[in-house]
Amino acid sequence: MNNWQRVSPIAILYFIASTINLLLSNIIYMVPLVVTTYNTALENPLWLFLGASVFIVLLGLSAFLQYYFFRFRLSDQTIEIKSGVFKKIHLNLPFTRIQNVKIITPFYFRPFDYTTLELDTAGSAKSEAKIVALELTLSAQLKNEILTHAQPKSSNDAIPNAEMINDEVVLNRRSLKDLVIHGITNNRIWIFFALLAPLIGPAANKADVFLVSIGLNVSEMFSPATHAWWQLGLYGAALLILSYFIVVAFSVFGSIIAFYGYTLSKQGSNYIRRSGLLTRHEVVMKLPRLQLVISQQDWLDILINRINLRFEQTNNQQHQQANQEIRNKIMVPSISQLQFDELLSDVWPNSQLNGLNFSRISKRFMAKNIILICLLPTIGIGALLYNQQWQIALIVLAAITLLSSLVCMRWYRWGYAMDDNFIYIRKGVLGVNYYIFPLHKVQQAKFHQSVLMARRELASISLVLASGVQKIPFMPQQAAHAIINKSLYIVEFTKRNWM
């Protein structure tokens, strides 16, 4: 493996797909071109044919060139990749700098048993390395080599690798039923739409034409000239319910696309998530890289007792889209409380979420936020009442009441607890989330206090983790200092690494 080598020619497929993807995501810039040439093109089918062939040839050629110039080699615990047709890139990535190993199998690779290996780097380096079109066995071998690198190396690589593959334990599987539940309780609609994004515009037009063709004229249906207000109201309600069901259906599809065949397994100290209906994703997390465990429950989840578990690592993927993010993170969708407890104690045996006494934050949190919410509209309401705009004043009042009750819910949920090694934060409005993290993963501690808060001996704290910041507002000043001092003490005394 020490010599420069090319990947399999199957990679050409990948490059074609990624070029098409790039074109589709920039389709909006091509609209003027298409519009201006549409009629001319139709009148000259020969030219259209020629243009299309030239396009296909160019596409193939560029993919071939990208494949031809893509080479990689492994040397001395470092992976090197040379790529680029015009702009040459030479990437040098030591194994120790690799945060995440992902094996992504697009659907067009699946018949050939090829995969794409994606290596995420840590920290400020933005680059991520992609080795396109590796044989399945080779990429698994490479993955093991990278992951075992941190441990002392044994003389013979082949045998421990074989062992490691064997002693992989499946911790959790998600059935189709679980995924349907997940789709209903969580909005995964954008996973579905992300796939269709380029096609939605034309589809909407087609739908309109289709509805008219079967005798429904949408714009006529909603015309106030032809119908009584209650008819319109009924239509509206029916449409709302209908669209809700459509949204849920799409969300279920999205959930199945993202999580089909879900397994979470463990191999040594590595946690591996595999899932995906079309493109299979395999994401590996090393246990020490884990910063934060989140138990996520929306109000629907609370009703049916399901939890989404999220394992958060370093947060260097902010630039990615939500759709990418959910696939790259390790998330276990819609599990039961029991399964959550099992997984939590598997990653952090000392943590204890059950039977904790959460201290609620101060009621002044409500006072402050409600005053802030009321401040501006109150002046407005005064003006409205003066001008006798009763209806608008009522709407504003209703909005204030709604927001204020949400603030009260937020206060009701917001609580914190600490034991010897962990901090637990409870948060949410309608749903409830638990954030669990070990004290030694704290990067920086912040203490906030306004003059008014100081008078009441209250303070807010922010604990900065590599995965993001966790905040507890309006807690007793003494408890705030206690948490900060304890986390600093544990960081500085135990000197344990955070990753």
Added chain:
Amino acid sequence: MSDTHFSNNPVNLQDIVQLQQANIQSLMPKYYQANVVIRISVTLLLLVVVLIAKYDVIFNLSSDFSDPINGALAVITTVGLLSIVGGYFTDRAISYQVRELDITLYSGVIFKKIVTQPFLRLQHIELKRGPIERKVGLATVQVFSAGGSAHTFTLPGLSLEQATALRQYILDHKDVTYHE
């Protein structure tokens, strides 16, 4: 790893109300002075620009735009004064404390903030000097942790000697982390 070598004055959680208050240092006076001068100059510059417009020195605008110009004058004067006075007190409120294993920044007049950065969590450290800082012999130290760029620990208003010494001290004390 033994207890004997560790000293960061671990404290009894019950007694503690503040991080240990001793040895809190304020910034170099030049820092406040320079900032006041900068804020006054910016305000004056903006005022001059608007006044030029008002008195038709270059363009003939005043007849059409006299209301917006007067508004701009009022806004610039108010904001300028507020930033000069407020900025001064905000700058004066900044102080810091270096302990063996961490550094703490105190700031804020109405909204007080205490940020503590343990040296162990250092990713990299930067010593920054802008043109004005170079002119008056000041420097800024920035400590980056894995918490991301939004949570960079920034300590301005040090003399160049202080900043260099602090940088060296932090690098010497960032310790070897213990791998699990």
